Amino acid sequence: GAGGSFDLRLLPLDQVDRIEILKGSQSTLYGTDAIAGVINIITKKKGDRPVGGFGTLSYGTYNSLKGNAGLDGSTNMFDYHLSYTGLETDGISEAKDKTGTGNFDKDGYTQNSFQLNLGIKPNGRISIRPFARHSDFSGKYDGGAFADDKTAVYDTKLLNYGFTGQYILSRGAVNLQYGRSNTERTFNSASGNYPFRGNFDNAEVFVNHDAGSNFQILTGINFQNFYMEDENAVRKNPSVTITSPYAVFFVKNLHGFSVELGGRFNSHSGFGNYFTYSINPSYLINNSVKLFANYSTGFKAPTLSELYGRFGANNSLKPQESKSAEAGIHYSTRNGKVDVQATWFNRKVSSAIVYVTEFINLDKQNDYGFEIEPAFRVNADLTVRTFFAFLGGEVTTKTPADMDSTYNNLIRRPKNSFGINIGYQITKRLFISASLKAFGDRKDIFFDTNDSLTKIEHLSAYQLLDLYAEYKLAKDVLRLFIDAKNILDQDYTETWGYNTLGPNINTGISFKL
Numbered sequence: 001g002a003g004g005s006f007d008l009r010l011l012p013l014d015q016v017d018r019i020e021i022l023k024g025s026q027s028t029l030y031g032t033d034a035i036a037g038v039i040n041i042i043t044k045k046k047g048d049r050p051v052g053g054f055g056t057l058s059y060g061t062y063n064s065l066k067g068n069a070g071l072d073g074s075t076n077m078f079d080y081h082l083s084y085t086g087l088e089t090d091g092i093s094e095a096k097d098k099t100g101t102g103n104f105d106k107d108g109y110t111q112n113s114f115q116l117n118l119g120i121k122p123n124g125r126i127s128i129r130p131f132a133r134h135s136d137f138s139g140k141y142d143g144g145a146f147a148d149d150k151t152a153v154y155d156t157k158l159l160n161y162g163f164t165g166q167y168i169l170s171r172g173a174v175n176l177q178y179g180r181s182n183t184e185r186t187f188n189s190a191s192g193n194y195p196f197r198g199n200f201d202n203a204e205v206f207v208n209h210d211a212g213s214n215f216q217i218l219t220g221i222n223f224q225n226f227y228m229e230d231e232n233a234v235r236k237n238p239s240v241t242i243t244s245p246y247a248v249f250f251v252k253n254l255h256g257f258s259v260e261l262g263g264r265f266n267s268h269s270g271f272g273n274y275f276t277y278s279i280n281p282s283y284l285i286n287n288s289v290k291l292f293a294n295y296s297t298g299f300k301a302p303t304l305s306e307l308y309g310r311f312g313a314n315n316s317l318k319p320q321e322s323k324s325a326e327a328g329i330h331y332s333t334r335n336g337k338v339d340v341q342a343t344w345f346n347r348k349v350s351s352a353i354v355y356v357t358e359f360i361n362l363d364k365q366n367d368y369g370f371e372i373e374p375a376f377r378v379n380a381d382l383t384v385r386t387f388f389a390f391l392g393g394e395v396t397t398k399t400p401a402d403m404d405s406t407y408n409n410l411i412r413r414p415k416n417s418f419g420i421n422i423g424y425q426i427t428k429r430l431f432i433s434a435s436l437k438a439f440g441d442r443k444d445i446f447f448d449t450n451d452s453l454t455k456i457e458h459l460s461a462y463q464l465l466d467l468y469a470e471y472k473l474a475k476d477v478l479r480l481f482i483d484a485k486n487i488l489d490q491d492y493t494e495t496w497g498y499n500t501l502g503p504n505i506n507t508g509i510s511f512k513l
Contacts (some may be wrong), residue, residue: 007183010135010158012085014068015115018042024345027298028246028262028278031222035298035322036347045117045129046079047072051446053082055378058508060483062108064089066508070115079119087111095142095149096499104148109139125168130237132161143189145446145497152189158182162202172209175220178202197229214254218262221245228304234315235308240301241269256284266299270307271319274299290330298322301351312358318351320361339375354394354409356454367393369411381425388418412459412494414440432469438462444496462492482507 070083193492206220248262278296328343
């Protein structure tokens with residue numbers, strides 16, 4: 001994307017198998033950008049029979065129509081997943097109508113997405129998995145906070161393709177993967193036409209080797225290439241490469257003790273060489289209580305758009321460097337009825353990059369907090385999951401008088417958040433769940449074009465209650481579902497000057513053959 005990040009709207013949930021969240025710095029295994037965590041999205045790969053089919057059709061609030069259909073299957077030597085998702089909605093006005101006249105138009109959108117995942121296994125040791133996906137996402141947008149625009153439209157396209165391969169050794173495996181993403185974005189409005197194109201290549205080869213029942217070694221090398229094409233960029237067609245060999249040593253449950261030691265050498269074509277490392281020890285007591293800790297360093301270079309893009313670019317930016325520490329306890333009963341994890345964390349970032357009227361480096365960013373995540377399986381049919389999180393943080397930077405100035409800068413992030421989810425399998429066919437999430441008050445920065453001043457705005461606390469129910473029939477081939485969100489009708493704000501969804505319901509039917 002324009003900022004080096006991925007536009008999640010281009011990947012429909014229908015094509016996702018599961019999502020894993022790895023908290024804390026993960027730069028040793030996942031590379032330079034992972035200084036605060038990793039969201040790992042695993043797409044659907046195959047079916048459990050030679051030929052299968054699936055589909056979903058739903059309709060909901062804001063005249064939202066969605067369809068998904070596909071084929072999947074697997075044999076001893078071949079597997080596949082092919083799917084299409086289409087979505088169209090009238091939507092809501094992106095900008096909040098402060099005038100109360102109701103003249104702001106709705107900013108709807110349309111999505112079309114294809115995905116193909118293949119698996120080829122010529123023998124018991126070799127496997128090759130090519131993949132390809134294409135998404136088109138287009139719609140309307142507004143002129144900014146509290147500013148309607150009835151003419152502004154955008155179109156975004158993503159083409160993502162590549163493959164993974166594996167050769168199984170007697171005590172490990174050799175793994176190879178390559179992926180390329182081509183992104184095209186065009187914004188058209190009364191203020192002008194803004195095209196953007198970008199490419200991202202990611203290639204990696206790594207070997208994992210079992211050095212015994214309790215020891216494992218992982219070593220590999222990763223290559224990344226970023227390219228940006230922007231007619232109005234400060235620098236024409238900039239690109240950057242990162243080459244990073246890495247190695248990790250694991251000790252697994254040696255008399256209850258485990259540890260991960262790893263390091264990565266990052267060679268950046270624009271900013272030189274950086275070394276990052278991590279150490280993650282843990283100790284398991286009676287197979288139910290785990291004490292764990294983590295200390296790691298990270299490195300994140302400015303993106304091409306931060307350096308050379310058309311909005312606020314600054315080619316004098318320095319890379320961000322981080323030091324992260326966390327410690328906690330995880331308790332789980334052997335019957336799985338109780339599972340509780342509590343974690344404290346602290347992350348210090350030097351040369352933190354923020355946007356004011358342009359991208360700048362601040363001297364120090366310090367984030368800290370704790371979270372607790374209890375889960376209970378009351379019986380075979382009833383589960384309860386909760387979480388509570390506290391987050392604090394401040395930035396320290398030099399003032400024009402060369403004095404240190406420290407202030408809270410966690411914009412749009414609540415200090416306190418809480419959630420609870422209850423799932424109940426009422427009968428073999430009927431399942432219901434309820435989810436309540438509460439978020440504390442926050443602050444946002446708003447640039448008022450009327451008087452050309454940057455202001456701090458207060459965002460009130462809010463609570464979201466969602467309900468979901470599904471009923472299976474026809475020997476579980478068909479599934480009827482209803483999904484209701486924001487039942488409490490909360491009029492809340494996530495970004496100052498922009499709308500959020502009111503109460504909305506989506507209902508439909510899905511099948512799997």
